Amino acid sequence: MSKIVIAIDGYSSCGKSTVAKALASHLGYAYADSGAMYRCITLYAIRKGVIKDHSFIEDEIIKLLPEINLRFEFNPQTKSSDTYLNEENVEKEIRQMIVSENVSKVSAIHDVRVKMIAIQRELGKDKGIVVDGRDIGTNVFPNAELKLFMTADPNIRAKRRYNELKAKGQNVSLGDIRTNLDQRDYEDTHRKENPLVQAKDAIVLDNSELTREQQLQFILNIIQELTLSTT
Ligand code: DC
Numbered sequence: 055m056s057k058i059v060i061a062i063d064g065y066s067s068c069g070k071s072t073v074a075k076a077l078a079s080h081l082g083y084a085y086a087d088s089g090a091m092y093r094c095i096t097l098y099a100i101r102k103g104v105i106k107d108h109s110f111i112e113d114e115i116i117k118l119l120p121e122i123n124l125r126f127e128f129n130p131q132t133k134s135s136d137t138y139l140n141e142e143n144v145e146k147e148i149r150q151m152i153v154s155e156n157v158s159k160v161s162a163i164h165d166v167r168v169k170m171i172a173i174q175r176e177l178g179k180d181k182g183i184v185v186d187g188r189d190i191g192t193n194v195f196p197n198a199e200l201k202l203f204m205t206a207d208p209n210i211r212a213k214r215r216y217n218e219l220k221a222k223g224q225n226v227s228l229g230d231i232r233t234n235l236d237q238r239d240y241e242d243t244h245r246k247e248n249p250l251v252q253a254k255d256a257i258v259l260d261n262s263e264l265t266r267e268q269q270l271q272f273i274l275n276i277i278q279e280l281t282l283s284t285t
Contacts, residue, residue: 055281057083057182061191063250064204066238067215069261069269070186073204075134076270078184081277086126086177088187088194090137091170092161093148094124098139105156116165124173149219151226154234158241161188167247189248191256200280201256202273210262211235 060077062070071087078085095115099105104114126135127143136145147153160166174194178185185194191201212232219226242250252258257276261269 055277055284057180058199058280059178059181059195059197060184060200060202061195061198061253061256062184062186062202062204063188063190063192063253063256064186064202064259065206065208065211065250066235066242067211068204068206069211069214069266070204072266073259073261073269073273074184074186076266077273079133080270080274081184082182084126084177084183085135086174086183086185087135087137088170088174088185088190089157090126090145090148091124091173092157092166093153094137094139094144095119095122095166095170096153096157096160097144097148098122099160100152100156105160108156110156110159112163115160115163119165119169126177146222149222150224151219151230151234154238158238158245162241162245162247164247188242188250191253192251193248196253200273200277201253202259203252203256204259204261206260207262208232208235208239 062074064070075085096105099110099115099118102118104110104118123140125138127138129136136143137148138144171194174185177183178195187194191198212228212235215231215235216226216228259269259272264272
């Protein structure tokens with residue numbers, strides 16, 4: 055089958071990036087984590103003191119945009135791509151709670167979205183890519199050949215996130231994580247521009263009770279059906 059675009063959207067901490075990475079590696083495709091891009095803008099604004107005490111002036115974030123250069127680079131050790139902000143590997147830093155707590159509001163800014171979406175479309179122009187996020191199938195790649203909408207029980211999502219951050223040595227509480235997930239889901243589904251909604255032609259994947267292997271297999275089966283129907 056010729057190369058396709060695979061769009062994976064869904065709620066926070068559903069394991070979108072885990073399955074997207076596994077899928078990209080299995081298919082020999084590139085992978086783009088669109089959430090990481092919004093996280094970079096947020097991290098940069100925190101470092102510059104533009105975001106203080108969870109608040110900011112929109113215009114001040116917009117003024118920072120020309121200073122921000124983003125790219126992904128494949129890391130052979132982790133077999134995944136790392137996120138670079140102005141040539142610094144920020145893969146770990148962008149996952150901090152302080153970034154998670156501010157990123158939804160930053161991602162709702164029109165100019166931020168315009169810049170990020172242009173980069174995402176450029177990355178996907180030759181196809182052969184898996185992109186995960188919130189508006190990939192609805193807005194960034196509305197003609198993606200395969201669209202998935204991921205969801206999972208919020209308690210399971212919070213526990214997974216907690217284990218992941220604990221394993222990275224971060225001092226977090228399960229309650230704070232659950233609050234942050236609920237808040238981000240609310241903000242991401244209620245914002246004015248490109249909110250998280252299930253694309254009409256997306257296939258729902260609820261991975262609450264699935265192992266990583268099972269969810270990868272679920273998607274590979276769909277791809278196989280897609281191949282059969284197009285040959
Ligand atoms: O996938 P993530 O949790 O790393 O994403 C961080 C935030 O970025 C998320 O709360 C909403 C925003 N986002 C977005 O608005 N559009 C995307 N395509 C991806 C993420």
